[in-house]
Amino acid sequence: MLLPLFDSGITQMQARYHQRQQRLLSVLKEQDIHNLLVFNYENILYLTGYSGNAAYLIVSAEGLWLITDYRYFERAKSESFGCALICRDRDSESLGACIKRLLPAGKTGFESNAINYGMWLSIANELVNTDVAAFDGSIEKLRMVKDDFEIASIKKAAAIADLALADLLTQVSKGVTELDLATELDFKMKKLGSDGISFDTILLFAERSALPHGKPGDKKLNHGDLLLVDFGAVVNGYRSDMTRTYVYGEPNKQQQQMYDAVLASQSKSLQSLKAGVDCQQLNQISLDVLAQSGFAQYAGKGLGHGVGLALHEVPFINPVTDYRLEVGNIITIEPGVYIPDFGGIRIEDDVLITESGFEFLTHAPKTFVIN
Structure with missing residues (x-):
């Protein structure tokens, strides 16, 4: 059951999840929904603190139930807050039967985007007499505005990434492969205290830097090559996300023009960054700068x-998102230009929207030329 906030023995951690x-x-009540079946990993972590797998959460006005099994039950006991723990015997009780046994009466929503069709059919077959409907996005909207714990975690993840990148740049040399550097970067972040990697590190040379989400391979670095690195660290489940692009040696004219255009695009966007700014307007500011430079057709x-427990989360800064930024949003600003068979430039920072504007969370220098 939920913990009462007035309990003098309540901890700061318990209060956060409460x-x-x-x-x-409150959101469910406004939508006249009595229960919500939560399947999304990040949403379960956000609501309970449990960071393991094989978990399913029932949220109800009558209480919260976290369902797992013997493999994770003790871990759930040590990590979760404000919910009853259910250790389901997978051999004797299906997930659907377990949910049916626990689910209070009333209209029930479920996260349709976070469960595969076959699994949902097996659950739905047990809930044939229950009023059930898809209900997605409610928790993700709550996650858009970060609290102090979330901000501190992402700041630490970003600081780890800054330090790891500074170390990596000392190891850049002619003949090193993309995979060599990517592996070193991942290792360094973990040595510095990262829980893991925020996502599969993107580290690409030369014309391969035009692949926005390319995979590091055995390509070797040569003088004059572009080097794009997009990566992040993780602290308490919260992720950072930063991109820097370099040229190894002296840039040619087009490389320099591309870099200058992308940097100008990011700088102009940041000048307008504050609470109340429309996401569509912000996106257009960036595109206008790239259009003036002649690279708009190659823009990302x-x-x-947004960035947090998930690498890509709302709000999105694009032509279709109808949202005005709020204090507490943490977002990336990452314009990019990608020319096939030539190369790509992306510059990305994590920023926190504040009362006075914004704060950089990533601080790695935006130096273009490295030797």
Whole structure:
């Protein structure tokens, strides 16, 4: 059951999850939904603190139930807050039967985007007499505005990434492969205290830097090559996300023009960054700068995205997102230009929207030329 906030023995951690759960229950009440079946990993972590796998959460006005099995039950006991723990015997009880046994009466929503069709059919077959409907995005909207714990975690993840990149740049040399450097970067972040990597590190040379989400391979670095690195660290489940692009040696004219255009695009966008700015307007500011430079046709789609427990989360900074930035949003600003068979430039920073404007969370220098 939910913990009462007035309990003098409540910890700061318990209060954090209690407040998140109460906010969600208020949303459900407004939508006339009594229960919500939560399947998304990040949403379960956000609401309960449990960071393991094989978990399913029932949120109800009558309480919260976290369902797992013997493999994760003790871990859930040590990590979760504000919910009853259910250790399901997978051999004797299906997930659907377990949910049916626990689910209070009333209209029930479920996260349709976070469960595969076959698994949902097996659950739905047990809930044939329950009023069930898809209900997506409610928790993700709550996650858009970060609290102090979330901000501190992402700041630490970003600081780890800054330090790891500084170390990596001392190892750049002619003949090193993309995979060599990517592996070193991942290792360094973990040595510095990262829980893992925020996503599969993107580290690409020369014409391969035009692949926005390319995979590091055995290509070797030569003088005059572009070097794009997009990566992040993880602290308490919260991710950082930063991109820097370099040229190894002296840039040619087109490389320099591309870099100058992307840097100008990011700088202009940042000048307009504050609470109340429309995401569509912000995206257009970036595109206008790239259009003036002649690179608009090679621009990436969208200026940035929210970042937190998931790498890409709302709000998205693109031509279709109808949202005005709020204090507490953490977003990326990452314009890019990608010319096939030539190369790509992307510059990306994590920023926190504040009362006075914004704060950089990533601080690595934006030096273009490295030797």
